[in-house]
Amino acid sequence: MPTPFRPKKASGKEQNVYWIRKKVPARYRALVGQTEVWKSLKTTDRRTANARIVAVSEDLEREWARLALEAKRGPDGRGPVAPLTHQDLFAIQRETHIRIRDAHIAEPGTGFGALRWLALTENQDDPGAEEALDQWAREVLTRELGEPPAEAQVEKLKPLLAEARKGAYGDVFRASTGDFEENKKLGKLPKERTKPKVDIMEAFELYCSQPRIKGGLDGPTAKRWRPVIERFVEWIKHRDLARVTPQDAVRWRDYMISQGIAPKAVRDVWLAAPRSVATHMLNALRLEVNPFAGIKVEGVKAWKEDDERGFDPEQALKILSATVATPSHLMSAEMRAARRWVPWVCAYTGARVNEITSLLPSDVQPILGHWCFVLRPEITKGKRLRRVPVHKHLRDQEFLVYVEQRRKLGKPLFYDPVRARGGKGANPQWQKVAERLGEWVRDTLKITDVQPNHGWRHLWREIVRGTKMKPELCDYMCGHESKSGTGARYGKRKVPVLAKELALFPRFKVPALNRPPAPLKRTRRSPQQIAADKAERAARRAAA
Structure with missing residues (x-):
């Protein structure tokens, strides 16, 4: 904590006024534009200066953290935006195809009941279909980007979504006849994106920057949970939170227990950290599901006896x-x-x-x-x-x-x-x-x-x-x-x-x-x- 001081070159009314002189951490210097900040405490009384300097120092740290957060969020303050590349759009087509197909393929129906899937693949001339497709593309891109998409990307994604839906319904119709062979079109589409859909480290910083998280990016929560998130990324070998599945969460839980971590610590730290981050991104409409929700750790007592x-x-x-x-x-x-x-x-x-x-x-x-x-x-x-x-x-x-x-x-x-x-x-x-x-x-x-x-x-x-x-x-x-x-x-x-x-x-x-x-x-x-x-x-x- 810095101590109050009186500048030697001050004159007039400012001669006896106490100031704070605080070094700017290296990670903030490019944003602040200085290596050291001076600020008047607006008092000539040493005791008052000692009391004020604590609050002023904390205000400076919060301001620097805010600048860093705004730099990460972009000029509109809507969160870190990873632009979707050409490959990303086709990866979205593949994901959409699989999601629609898997929702219906287990029970596709038979006979006349199965013909509805064939009819859906041909139902492209409905006057309302184009408007619904446009709305669907905008919703998908908004969820991906965290902000309204550009018109060019909307127009580019619309035919890809239409093709994904048509192919998925075709797969369901084939399944009704007993043909469950993988669609050859899926093998040509990219399985991986060029950039994470939801970067877990950036999501963690967004979570810690909430006003309710004590201390923000430098507070006790961030200090305790950052190594947890970093170790999770190292273990799962990618940074895309959207690719994490409930099965991954269960394997992560079992892995930490196998490393000798106490079950209570696994529940309250090693699962709680990624779960909280995922919940925050779910509430921000950046995730569709929280893969860590409902994952429990056996052998942990709900509480101990009072004594x-x-x-x-x-x-x-x-x-x-x-x-x-x-x-x-x-x-x-x-x-x-x-x-x-x-x-x-x-x-x-x-x-x-x-x-x-x-x-x-x-x-x-x-x-x-x-x-x-x-x-x-x-x-x-x-x-x-x-x-x-x-x-x-x-x-x-x-x-x-x-x-x-x-x-x-x-x-x-x-x-x-x-x-x-x-x-x-x-x-x-x-x-x-x-x-x-x-x-x-x-x-x-x-x-x-x-x-x-x-x-x-x-x-x-x-x-x-x-x-x-x-x-x-x-x-x-x-x-x-x-x-x-x-x-x-x-x-x-x-x-x-x-x-x-x-x-x-x-x-x-x-x-x-x-x-x-x-x-x-x-x-x-x-x-x-x-x-x-x-x-x-x-x-x-x-x-x-």
């Missing part, structure tokens, strides 16, 4: 007690604060850990007399603004005092942009803070059978079930889709109502809060223990 996903009382007590222990003097102030407060905030809100570690002081504010966490759309999974009241136990522990300290410094609650060491937008500082907290829970506190950060979310829901809190309001506060139907989404969730509901959530009883913090106990590890810990970390990273 395997959320912390049990002893684990929660151990973590919350450790939050008030004396930290190492080598730890940064922000990381000490993250250990002190993030587990507590997660425990009392049910929020996702990244929603908390990315908080700014301005995200904690009074609303109608109640202090609230304002979770901005850009940091939430569902891209929706949420206002969650601050639990009274957090206020009693003087959490708001810490927020005011960070507000005066003009810095985020749990990270410092000054400490950033570069990196990509897909690995922001607040995500690194969450990862370090997870390592602390696993490696130091030795809680390994539960997701170290997400366990709070499951525990919150488990505790809620034992209270009289309204389910639809609990769904809203923790960012879940309401299970109460459409009616639950009507009306605004007023903050006083939410505060009243959250007051029903019981306090965590942690005796360590009432005792003075114990001095830090430094334990020296033996060389054997150091080697064992390194091996354990390496194995865990390799498994991840």
Whole structure:
């Protein structure tokens, strides 16, 4: 993350104004026309500049990703267009012939019932036939190109479609007499196209560029799924998503399982990625079917028992007690604060850990007399603004005092942009803070059978079930889709109502809060223990 600076050559009113200076990634430089971008933060206050630079930096990255997407989509913004060549049009004729033939050849009928196919091959003089053929050709080309076709290609495709239909009906009529021999005309038509009908890599980028996909082309979804799509292309040996069949999807599933990939990972990653991309292209009318739809993986439980996903009382007590222990003097102030407060905030809100570690002081504010966490759309999974009241136990522990300290410094609650060491937008500082907290829970506190950060979310829901809190309001506060139907989404969730509901959530009883913090106990590890810990970390990273 860049840091605010004051240009040395500035004069007049701009002399003390802070600016952002951000390098343009190599893949965007041709589009941006610069290797570095300068932009005014429009403030002379260092604390305000520190708060603004985060949003400005993210805006620049989104703008560059938008430019790259528009370049791929073409001047009309209708998606990547692969022009149809002469060979492609004849390949469409072959595909159409086979599709019509295969739809009827299994039961062609006999006798007078079969004569209708012969009549259809000769029914070319109908006054409405020419208009219907023109409409058919336009629909086929529009689906292929993703945009209205040129008149020249429409006129060129029309006789090919008419010939494909006539030949297919002729094949069906021959089948009614017992003649299932392959049509010799098909052997002369091209089986392959010159270019992919739907390039799967371009389709993946279109999918990731949707506003609902967090981070866009550089976000966590793109980062995790891009290697999956690339490996699928390498395995199937072509890039045309339209050529992928359900049989290919089944073989892909079985192949990944044979490689030792866990069935749950096959379902949630290796099948989910191409399925989502295909669904997006199906909705964009670029595909006729989704070959991955309905493909399931056996041996995957729908869910685990609650006590395997959320912390049990002893684990929660151990973590919350450790939050008030004396930290190492080598730890940064922000990381000490993250250990002190993030587990507590997660425990009392049910929020996702990244929603908390990315908080700014301005995200904690009074609303109608109640202090609230304002979770901005850009940091939430569902891209929706949420206002969650601050639990009274957090206020009693003087959490708001810490927020005011960070507000005066003009810095985020749990990270410092000054400490950033570069990196990509897909690995922001607040995500690194969450990862370090997870390592602390696993490696130091030795809680390994539960997701170290997400366990709070499951525990919150488990505790809620034992209270009289309204389910639809609990769904809203923790960012879940309401299970109460459409009616639950009507009306605004007023903050006083939410505060009243959250007051029903019981306090965590942690005796360590009432005792003075114990001095830090430094334990020296033996060389054997150091080697064992390194091996354990390496194995865990390799498994991840």
